[in-house]
Amino acid sequence: xxxxxxxxxxxxxxxxxxxxxxxxxxxxxxxxxxxxxxxxxxxxxxxxxxxxxxxxxxxxxxxxxxxxxxxxxxxxxxxxxxxxxxxxxxxxxxxxxxxxxxxxxxxxxxxxxxxxxxxxxxxxxxxxxxxxxxxxxxxxxxxxxxxxxxxxxxxxxxxxxxxxxxxxxxxxxxxxxxxxxxxxxxxxxxxxxxxxxxxxxxxxxxxxxxxxxxxxxxxxxxxxxxxxxxxxxxxxxxxxxxxxxxxxxxxxxxxxxxxxxxxxxxxxxxxxxxxxxxxxxxxxxxxxxxxxxxxxxxxxxxxxxxxxxxxxxxxxxxxxxxxxxxxxxxxxxxxxxxxxxxxxxxxxxxxxxxxxxxxxxxxxxxxxxxxxxxxxxxxxxxxxxxxxxxxxxxxxxxxxxxxxxxxxxxxxxxxxxxxxxxxxxxxxxxxxxxxxxxxxx
Numbered sequence: 247x248x249x250x251x252x253x254x255x256x257x258x259x260x261x262x263x264x265x266x267x268x269x270x271x272x273x274x275x276x277x278x279x280x281x282x283x284x285x286x287x288x289x290x291x292x293x294x295x296x297x298x299x300x301x302x303x304x305x306x307x308x309x310x311x312x313x314x315x316x317x318x319x320x321x322x323x324x325x326x327x328x329x330x331x332x333x334x335x336x337x338x339x340x341x342x343x344x345x346x347x348x349x350x351x352x353x354x355x356x357x358x359x360x361x362x363x364x365x366x367x368x369x370x371x372x373x374x375x376x377x378x379x380x381x382x383x384x385x386x387x388x389x390x391x392x393x394x395x396x397x398x399x400x401x402x403x404x405x406x407x408x409x410x411x412x413x414x415x416x417x418x419x420x421x422x423x424x425x426x427x428x429x430x431x432x433x434x435x436x437x438x439x440x441x442x443x444x445x446x447x448x449x450x451x452x453x454x455x456x457x458x459x460x461x462x463x464x465x466x467x468x469x470x471x472x473x474x475x476x477x478x479x480x481x482x483x484x485x486x487x488x489x490x491x492x493x494x495x496x497x498x499x500x501x502x503x504x505x506x507x508x509x510x511x512x513x514x515x516x517x518x519x520x521x522x523x524x525x526x527x528x529x530x531x532x533x534x535x536x537x538x539x540x541x542x543x544x545x546x547x548x549x550x551x552x553x554x555x556x557x558x559x560x561x562x563x564x565x566x567x568x569x570x571x572x573x574x575x576x577x578x579x580x581x582x583x584x585x586x587x588x589x590x591x592x593x594x595x596x597x598x599x600x601x602x603x604x605x606x607x608x609x610x611x612x613x614x615x616x617x618x619x620x621x622x623x624x625x626x627x628x629x630x631x632x633x634x635x636x637x638x639x640x641x642x643x644x645x646x647x648x649x650x651x652x653x654x655x656x657x658x659x660x661x662x663x664x665x666x667x668x669x670x671x672x673x674x675x676x677x678x679x680x681x682x683x684x685x686x687x
Contacts, residue, residue: 264580264583264584265584265616267580268577268580268581268584268616268620269616269619269620269623270620270623271573271576271577271580271620272573272574272577272616272617272620272621272624272660272663272664272667273620273621273623273624273627274569274573274624274627275569275570275571275572275573275574275663276570276620276621276624276627276628276656276659276660276663277624277627277628277630277631278566278569278570278631279563279566279567279569279570279659280624280628280631280648280652280655280656280659281566281628281631281632281635281646282559282562282563282566283563283652283655284628284632284646284647284648284649284652285559285632285635285642285645285646286555286559286560286563287649287652288645288646288647288649289454289554289555289556289559289642289645290555292545292546293440293441293442293444293545293549294379294380294440294444294545296380297378297379297380298544298545298546299544299545300507300508300509301378301379301505301506301507301508301544301545302505302506302507302508302514302517302542302543302544302545303325303503303504303505303541303542303543303545303548304335304504304505304506304517304521304540304541304542304543305323305324305325305326305327305504305521305540305541305542305543306327306331306335306521306524306525306528306534306538306539306540307324307525307534307536307538307539307540308327308328308331308500308528308533308534309324309480309482309500309535309536310482310483310535310536311535311536312536322447322552323541323543323548323551323552324480324541325447325503325541325543326478326479326480326500326501326502326503327346327500327501327502327503327504328496328497328499328500328501328502329372329496329501329502330496331524331528332346332372332502332504333372334524335504335520335521335524336372336373338520338524339506339517339520342506342507342508342513342517343373343374343377343378343506343507344373344504344505344506344507345371345372345373345374345375345378345379345504345505346371346372346373346465346502346503346504346505347369347370347371347375347445347446347502347503347504347505348369348370348371348446348465348475348477348501348502348503349367349368349369349370349443349445349446349448349477350368350369350370350475350476350477351365351366351367351368351476352365352366352368352424352460352461352463352473353365353366353424354366354403354407354411354422354423354424354461355411355422355423356411356412356420356421356422356423357420357421357422357423357428359423361410361411361412362411363407363410363411363460366404366407366460366461367455367457367458367459367460367461368459368460368461368462368463369445369446369459369461369462369463370463370464370465370468370475371462371463371464371465372394372464372465372466372502373394374388375388375462376388376402376433376462378505378507379440379445379505381435381438381459381462382435382436382438383402383433383434383435383436384405384415384416384434384435384436385415385416385417385418385433385434386402386418386431386432386433386434387432387433388402388432388433388462389402389432389464393464394464394466394467397464397466397467397470398430398464398467399427399428399429399430399467399471400429400430400431400432400463400464400467401422401424401429401430401431401432401461401462401463402431402432402433402434402435402461402462402463403417403422403431403433403434403435403460403461404434404435404437404438404458404459404460404461405434405435405436405437406437406458406460407460407461408431408434415434416434417431417434418431418432418433418434419431424461424463424468424471424473425468425471425472425473425474426471426472426473427467427470427471429463429467429471433462435458435459435460435462437458438458438459439455439456439457439458439459441453441454441455441456441642441645442454442549442554443455444545444548444549444554445503445505446477446503447503447548447552448477448478453641454554454640454641454642454645455641456644465502469493469494469496472493473493474493475493475494475501477501478501479494479499479500479501480499480500480501481495481498481499481500482498482499514542517542518540518542521540521542522538522540525538525539525540526538556640556642559642570663574663574666574667577616577667578667578668581609581612581613581616581667581668606673609668610665610668610669612668613664613665613667613668614661614664614665614668615664616664616668617660617661617662617663617664617665617667617668618657618660618661618664620660620663620664621656621657621659621660621661621663622660624656624660625653625656628648628656629648632646632647632648633646
């Protein structure tokens with residue numbers, strides 16, 4: 247075995263041009279695949295590690311009766327609620343933490359009006375959103391249930407907004423103007439930007455932006471302050487639905503996403519049943535025109551339903567795999583020519599007593615070493631490919647990063663590639679008749 251290993255490693259130095267060409271070809275194929283795998287791994291990663299497994303998005307169908315022959319299941323999945331339905335379900339299951347969410351852009355100003363910020367990302371919520379989603383606090387606290395019930399004008403700011411308005415990251419105790427009212431700052435968020443922004447999917451925008459949340463405020467207080475909400479809505483006949491830039495018609499429009507914290511399979515099933523019973527009761531009462539229909543999504547199910555991983559990324563991965571396959575075919579041909587060019591040497595070894603197994607192992611060692619060297623060279627090529635991806639004008643482009651854990655994948659892929667690509671050439675090398683090769687000496 248040691249002899250076969252030494253022979254294979256020494257073989258790397260013979261015919262250096264074909265070996266260099268083989269290594270470069272493998273490196274190109276490996277780099278293309280690793281670039282796309284790295285991007286796909288980042289896009290498909292858990293957006294909220296440690297918490298997402300217990301978060302579920304619920305929905306009941308409160309829409310008006312369908313008109314025409316359009317397929318009601320076509321397009322993006324429905325998920326929006328009216329305020330009264332959210333409040334009724336939260337009240338019916340007080341033992342389960344629930345929060346209703348809408349994202350929007352907010353414009354704020356200091357109490358004296360001298361400084362202001364426009365169009366910052368923010369969240370208006372009913373219930374304990376911050377605690378359920380693990381939003382990190384630098385200073386202060388989130389609002390209490392009592393403050394929410396009394397419509398207290400309280401707000402949590404992001405660190406950057408706090409610095410821009412007050413020149414300090416600790417703005418607790420200050421006041422900001424939001425809409426027509428002054429809001430009391432009770433907390434300051436650390437930088438926080440789950441990607442994608444899965445808790446409220448705006449149409450056509452899965453939320454890959456690297457801009458974090460800068461406002462967290464009780465939804466009912468925002469509405470009473472007549473703050474315009476910029477968000478997606480689904481409204482009954484007579485009200486305008488779609489993407490809106492004004493105050494919410496709570497009686498006619500569905501505008502909230504309802505999340506529940508469910509920690510056991512029993513809780514998941516119980517909540518699913520509660521959704522169905524609520525929809526059946528409302529349909530029987532005539533409030534829901536359509537037959538009872540509900541959905542309950544885990545975070546992963548919700549991401550898949552919204553196709554948050556862009557299809558062009560998956561397509562590019564398949565193209566990269568095709569390029570790698572083409573590279574493997576070319577390298578297999580180069581190695582076959584390389585081994586056949588040394589047929590006389592291999593024949594002499596066979597005559598001197600080397601078994602076919604030793605010849606096979608030596609050839610595989612040579613091809614495996616070529617694969618590993620191709621993997622080493624593929625690393626800088628992969629980093630360069632990811633840099634090119636980051637230059638694209640896509641929200642997700644900044645997520646094209648190479649994680650250290652992927653290096654092990656690269657090494658394993660390079661080694662397996664070297665072995666696979668060398669199998670046929672090595673087998674052919676062992677099938678050569680030594681007597682015929684020795685005659686040519």
